[in-house]
Amino acid sequence: MSTTPTISRFPSDVYADRLARAARATQAAGLDGLVITPGPDLQYLLGATASSLERLTALVVPADGSDAVVIVPRLELASLGPSAVAELGMPVRDWTDGDDPYRLVAAAVGVGSGRIAVADAMPALHVIPLADRFGRMPILATAVLRELRMVKDPAEVAALRRAGDAIDRVHARMAELLQVGRTERDVAALIAAAIVAEGHEAADFVIVGSGPNGADPHHEVSDRVVEAGDIVVIDIGGAVTPGYYSDSTRTYAMGDPAPDIADTIAVLERAQQAARDAVRPGVTAAAVDAAARDVLVAAGLGDAFVHRTGHGIGLSVHEEPYVVAGNDTPLVPGMAFSIEPGVYFPGRWGARIEDIVVVTDDGADALNRRPRGLTVLG
Incomplete structure (x- = not known):
């Protein structure tokens, strides 16, 4: 059983600033987007403590300045409730079993070189399909987020x-x-x-x-x-x-x-x-x-x-x-x-x-x- 506590969060403007800085850092790193599954990075960027097992939940931050998007299984939409997603007016793309959530990630990232960074703790069962979808292996998001979180x-x-x-x-x-x-x-x-x-x-x-x-x-x-x-x-x-x-x-x-x-x-x-x-x-x-x-x-x-x-x-x-x-x-x-x-x-x-x-x-x-x-x- 996880020991991660159920927590509250900071005001939504804190997360808006963090998302903007993350997008700039992603662009500066020469990447097309940032894909963050549940864990400390998602908590930092959205105040979200959603879970992600075999079904993909992810925040996608495009480097081109377009809106960040949350991709979440429809049956887990309620997990976003305590986060800043609603207050930020962030687009949510829900999906059901049988859909391809990695296609939704690619659509949110947009056209580019296929270079994305993923959360350090992203399970391999999500990393490999993303690599297949983008045609290359992602890098770790540490290179993008380390300066923000440190x-x-x-x-x-x-x-x-x-x-x-x-x-x-x-x-x-x-x-x-x-x-x-x-x-x-x-x-x-x-x-x-x-x-x-x-x-x-x-x-x-x-x-x-x-x-x-x-x-x-x-x-x-x-x-x-x-x-x-x-x-x-x-x-x-x-x-x-x-x-x-x-x-x-x-x-x-x-x-x-x-x-x-x-x-x-x-x-x-x-x-x-x-x-x-x-x-x-x-x-x-x-x-x-x-x-x-x-x-x-x-x-x-x-x-x-x-x-x-x-x-x-x-x-x-x-x-x-x-x-x-x-x-x-x-x-x-x-x-x-x-x-x-x-x-x-x-x-x-x-x-x-x-x-x-x-x-x-x-x-x-x-x-x-x-x-x-x-x-x-x-």
Whole structure:
């Protein structure tokens, strides 16, 4: 079952502006049109959370400036109700079983070279018929939409801020939720309920990595019982209206930690601070990654940091820009991403500290405000 929440949306003029910019970007890329099936891109462009399985639902944005069109199975017309389609007066081309929806896409795109871009998550069962109809394989829409979605407008930043505040309230309750004697699975269930209670539409992910499980960055939950002396990684998030995500990690100690563990986590906290301090317009994503990594390497912990420093966030939990070595994308105000260095010692323990930050005119605004150092519980 999908965890995508049912959400409201922004005013219709927001989507009108996004559609106009998407059309211009499509034309600038030398394409004839953009074909977007349900997913984060459609949500961004129309505020629509329609579904698309074997029957094609798609937004078609022609590059020539003609009207964008929505193609939808007649039996799923109601799914467009919460979107901005009606307010925008957008043409809707419905179809029934036995019709060829790919012909409708081609008609909406119009005459051209047959070069279209499609949503990254479009199923192959739609990509192949479109390739047959246009006589060439589509490209991914990332090249067209990445600049639009990477830079958040003030309304998007406000939504991300609400998400950050909500997930901070969950971390503030961790002494109540994370206790010795409970299994990771039991703790996760309590956290998931708290995520919803504190303002999210749903709990999208809950990682409870206790003791040796904390050394697996993508551990979720298990039936392991949380023990006294454990170091526990809690990485949690979900979406708030209208669909923007939180994502925050803190590390907890179930009792006073050994001095070497406390010292290591203090270095990790300095690395996370160095990365946050490095964020400002014009700096590359790679440079932010290096700022965290350099601190850990200097302390002899470079080999324990096994992943990138961060990822963009918005209508998807993971999106561009990625804060990783080799990404020379310069930061600009409005970009939002995580800063989450971690250290992992297989078979023993792990730790991670994660905030969402938004690039401002002169630095970074951290959307998570909970203490970043090791928090001792019990």
